[in-house]
Amino acid sequence: MSPGSIRGRMGNSETLRAGIKSVYIYVFLFIIVALFSVVKLGQVEFFGRGHFLNPNSVINMLRISVPILTLSGAFTLLMIAGYIDLSVGSAISLSAVIYALSIRSGLGMPLSIALSVFLGMAMGSVNGLLVMKLQITPVIATLVTLNLYKGIALLIVPPGVSAIKSTAQSPMPAWINYYGRKEVLLGLPWSFFVALLLILALVVVQRKTILGKYAAAIGGNRNAAELSGINAVKYVWILYVIVGVFAALAGVARASFMSLGDPLSGDGMEMDCIIAVLLGGTAFSGGEGSVVKTIVGVIIIVCVTTGLMTVIPAYWQVVAKASVLLIAVVLNHLLVRSKSQG
């Protein structure tokens, strides 16, 4: 929000910053992909699929990243509006458990998915209610619902077993994986194309619809937005519901991919989303951001985690992710002008 005089004075550095800002994430992605492709990864076979950029391994990475691809677009919109939902990981777990349970108890696939989506709407509405109506700080409200949803998911799974899966009395139908694993095109499952469709829809929502414009306006300055007649409570609530629904779809994809309902399957997803959104250059305090760049951020995270998995033991992954987060924060700080600085 720099006035014209300031822009005139520091025009060069300002255009340079804008230029870097618009391309840096692609450069970042290119460097990482190039690095993993050139370095032979210590001669380790990439899941027995050969080279990093081998079609098989690319397809594998895309399959793994379906849940976060599904979710991160909606998460971006919420963060553009200046709000956050830390409960998405638990929402994924709970809907995965519910999906596996309803498939196992004989409901058809459309009905099971509908049930999970409905659950996602409910979870998103609860978050919206707590944050917007009861005005509990978003971080606290969604941290508490994180534990609430996680507790419910853990309670649904019977004691003594780790997940909702095939048992002697009630076998899991084999077609649970039709949505998330069975290959339909190019070796990719339905869930991937659904995620792609959702991303496209969100790009349109962000750029062309009232909801997207209002989200940016609310994130830029909620008071100003409300004074100019935007019903912030309503629109942010809608965003929370959208995030809930998309989290539920991500949970369905996860459960279908693994053919079981794991009550811990979504743990840590909120961090992945935050990292992707920050890498994508969305301002910390909201007001600006881009769904497309978040998706590039997702690809970076997936490349880093799966790429590293081939060279170093799994327990290094957490540190790798944390480092990517800190890098993202520094880049974000250098390149994105947040309101307080502008």
Added chain:
Amino acid sequence: MSMESNNKRPSTFLGRMSNDSFISLFMVGVLIVIFALACLIVPNFYKAKNIVNILTNNWYIIILGIGVSFLLITGNFDMSVGGVIALSGVLSVYFVQGVNVSPNELANGLGMPYVVAILLALACATCIGGINAFFIAKLKVPSIIITLGTMMLARGIAQIITRGAQRNTSLPDEFGILGNTFVPGTSVKISVLIMVVLVLLAFAYEKKTVSGRRIYLIGANPEAARLSGVKVGRQLASLFIVSSFLAAVTGVLLASEYIAGLSNRGTGYEFDALVVALLGGVSIAGGFGSVLGMFVGAIILSVVTSAATGLLLSPHWQFILKALVTFLAILAQRYALDRRRR
């Protein structure tokens, strides 16, 4: 706090006390009610042994709660404390383990003298607080994002040192003394004594020192605090470092108590610390709360969880109970304060 309410308030004992003390007293009332209910429902709940347990078995959460409460009063979160516990515990074990004593890599450490190892582990784990302080006080990044990241970083380093498991062999005898010694003549551990001393120190700091009062000023209005000459950044930085130091102390005590360095020790403690602060009336919006309130909150949480255990509920109920209790506490406190201000 609020001047206009000072004028209207009747000059009774209840009317003259500050809002902080009012909420602390309010939560003491809630504690008594909950305790009475638990005594009615749960068999043997009123026994002296159980009461001592309730007062003492949460000591680690209370120590964490001190730092987390102060930060919450200033409007910041510290979600890294759980990770710091794991890191300091694992480091203290790794530093004292003998050099080249076994072919098993997890049994070999650096062979330092006990006291040096403990001090060094505390110093290293406190560095996490330094990272928090740099990003939050200097770069003005939202605390929730950075501390979630440093939580991953700290726990990730602990996982690397323990290869994702734990270190518990080739430890000198004195390693277990600190955490397993009882105060003479009682069943109270030294750790509990440390907790009590720390709470009293924190209470004195909060009420009697200039620096302690500044915390409230920063929480109520950081901009006004800055303009009136408070070094907000420096104050926040030192609070983050203190919070990490307290978590590091807790980690060393826990490692000594279990005579093992576990990489997943302290998982979820950051949420518990936040919950006890919120239960005790610490508010994120506007420099409000007290360490004594947090202590009361910790006892409430302890009563609730041990009542749930007494009723033989599944441990997974803890997540849901904590969530519900927190929401109820936030709403009840807000209602009580609103009534009082009228």
